[in-house]
Amino acid sequence: MRDIAITLTVNGIVRRATVPGRRLLSDCLRHDLGLTGTHVGCEHGVCGCCTVLLDGQPVRSCLMFAATADGHEVTTVEGLAEPDGTLSPVQRAFAECHGLQCGFCTPGFLCTVTALLRDNPAPGEEEVVEGISGNLCRCTGYQNIVRAVHRAAEILAEER
Amino acid sequence: MKPPPFDYHAPRSVGEALEILTEAGDEGKVLAGGQSLIPMLNMRLTHPRHVVDVNGLTELATVEAGPGGVLVGALARHAQVERSEPVAAVQPLLRRALGLVAHPVIRNRGTVVGSLVHADPAAELPAVLALLGGSVRLARPGSTRDVAADVFFTGPLESALRPGELAVSALFPALGPRSGTAFHEVARRHGDYAISGAAALVVLDEDLRVVTARVACVSAGPVPVVVDVTGVCGGDRWEAADWRGAAAAVWDETEPEGDIHASADYRRHLLGVLAERALTEAAQEAGNR
Ligand SMILES: Cc1cc2nc3c(=O)[nH]c(=O)nc-3n(C[C@H](O)[C@H](O)[C@H](O)COP(=O)(O)OP(=O)(O)OC[C@H]3O[C@@H](n4cnc5c(N)ncnc54)[C@H](O)[C@@H]3O)c2cc1C
Ligand code: FES
Numbered sequence: 001m002r003d004i005a006i007t008l009t010v011n012g013i014v015r016r017a018t019v020p021g022r023r024l025l026s027d028c029l030r031h032d033l034g035l036t037g038t039h040v041g042c043e044h045g046v047c048g049c050c051t052v053l054l055d056g057q058p059v060r061s062c063l064m065f066a067a068t069a070d071g072h073e074v075t076t077v078e079g080l081a082e083p084d085g086t087l088s089p090v091q092r093a094f095a096e097c098h099g100l101q102c103g104f105c106t107p108g109f110l111c112t113v114t115a116l117l118r119d120n121p122a123p124g125e126e127e128v129v130e131g132i133s134g135n136l137c138r139c140t141g142y143q144n145i146v147r148a149v150h151r152a153a154e155i156l157a158e159e160r
Numbered sequence: 161m162k163p164p165p166f167d168y169h170a171p172r173s174v175g176e177a178l179e180i181l182t183e184a185g186d187e188g189k190v191l192a193g194g195q196s197l198i199p200m201l202n203m204r205l206t207h208p209r210h211v212v213d214v215n216g217l218t219e220l221a222t223v224e225a226g227p228g229g230v231l232v233g234a235l236a237r238h239a240q241v242e243r244s245e246p247v248a249a250v251q252p253l254l255r256r257a258l259g260l261v262a263h264p265v266i267r268n269r270g271t272v273v274g275s276l277v278h279a280d281p282a283a284e285l286p287a288v289l290a291l292l293g294g295s296v297r298l299a300r301p302g303s304t305r306d307v308a309a310d311v312f313f314t315g316p317l318e319s320a321l322r323p324g325e326l327a328v329s330a331l332f333p334a335l336g337p338r339s340g341t342a343f344h345e346v347a348r349r350h351g352d353y354a355i356s357g358a359a360a361l362v363v364l365d366e367d368l369r370v371v372t373a374r375v376a377c378v379s380a381g382p383v384p385v386v387v388d389v390t391g392v393c394g395g396d397r398w399e400a401a402d403w404r405g406a407a408a409a410v411w412d413e414t415e416p417e418g419d420i421h422a423s424a425d426y427r428r429h430l431l432g433v434l435a436e437r438a439l440t441e442a443a444q445e446a447g448n449r
């Protein structure tokens with residue numbers, strides 16, 4: 001059960017860690033790298049709150065070993081805002097539309113929606129619902145999250 | 161909810177992966193997309209001593225669509241196959257079925273071949289492979305063998321894969337002329353495994369009479385259950401064929417079991433309804449192609 005030395009680029013910064021093979025990427029981000037923005041709810045792929053971007057694609061960090069991410073780029077919720085702290089369009093839209101209450105699910109939604117709007121800048125209602133269908137929120141009832149996604153699309157279009 | 165300890169291997173070539181797998185024998189597990197294996201590890205439902213991560217084997221990330229069908233390499237993700245236009249042109253059922261597999265984010269990691277090897281009787285892709293009569297290619301050092309779908313699935317979460325083997329690709333036959341397919345299912349929540357589902361294939365002759373009609377059922381037995389209903393509707397023009405009777409034959413020949421998600425009776429009822437919908441839609445597609 002040798003530990004494995006890995007190198008990840010997390011939010012643009014090269015990070016190294018030495019982890020056992022069984023270390024989940026979610027735990028590596030939170031415990032080895034101290035990035036606790038990535039939340040962990042279910043650890044079997046159902047809730048979506050651990051979603052991060054791997055080479056730009058949203059993936060469940062609880063269903064991936066840190067060792068598999070060796071050499072890849074990871075973006076977590078901490079990496080969505082500008083370096084000066086300015087919130088990203090998706091983050092601003094969530095704040096503006098009250099797309100969160102307790103915030104537990106929010107990191108996963110923000111990462112998922114960031115990728116969704118990059119690939120489909122003007123999604124229809126059904127595409128939005130389909131796009132966020134893998135993320136569970138136990139507070140908001142989703143209405144404001146759906147509104148936030150549409151609002152984020154507007155902000156992105158205005159700022160382009 | 162943490163995986164048990166294991167030795168982690170990240171081979172750099174298929175040859176190296178096969179050597180490690182041979183050595184590990186029945187104590188080894190292949191890690192592909194991890195969307196089924198890691199939940200099982202997290203829940204401690206499996207305890208492999210060796211995990212062989214094939215995510216570095218980019219030579220297996222291939223999707224080839226040709227006249228013979230769609231050849232999907234072991235590292236091709238659900239999303240990659242779902243988005244491929246050549247795949248949709250050669251075998252449209254793949255895109256339809258993949259749209260029903262989990263959520264988009266899961267499909268970014270999960271692999272088509274991994275789903276086949278995982279052999280969940282509630283999963284869509286094993287039913288598609290069984291319906292179309294496809295096959296899976298299994299490799300060990302120095303040799304490969306192709307296993308046809310009807311003998312590949314051997315039980316719930318059991319396939320013909322032997323310890324030490326690596327599944328390298330799967331072949332989904334092309335959709336022929338005057339042929340149509342459809343997939344209908346019911347799940348409790350969006351993206352969940354279906355409590356019941358039916359995929360259908362209908363082939364017509366030049367006079368638009370039914371030559372072949374088959375249904376593959378999801379969550380209806382230990383493996384995907386294929387029912388040939390050509391005996392009920394064969395020889396009839398597709399608009400006039402007795403699709404309700406054909407669906408009743410599916411209903412007669414399957415015995416789904418009940419569990420906490422649905423009773424056996426409800427599953428069977430759904431199967432009849434979904435089989436009729438899938439057959440009618442497949443026939444319509446075949447008739448208009
Ligand atoms: C929340 C959630 C919902 C889901 N819903 C659905 C659904 O509705 N329908 C559905 O079909 N699936 C569903 N899945 C499962 C998903 O489709 C998986 O991706 C798939 O079942 C397994 O593919 P994988 O590449 O992730 O395999 P892994 O998880 O890596 O492996 C699964 C098994 O197959 C073996 N294996 C994988 N690849 C190979 C290979 N090349 N050679 C030998 N052995 C191999 C592994 O050793 C393991 O035993 C869901 C998953 C999650 C987390
Ligand atoms: S913690 Fe990863 S999906 Fe729930």
Ligand code: FES
Pocket residue numbers: 099100101102103104105106136137138139140
């Ligand atoms: S805001 Fe509380 S879970 Fe979504």
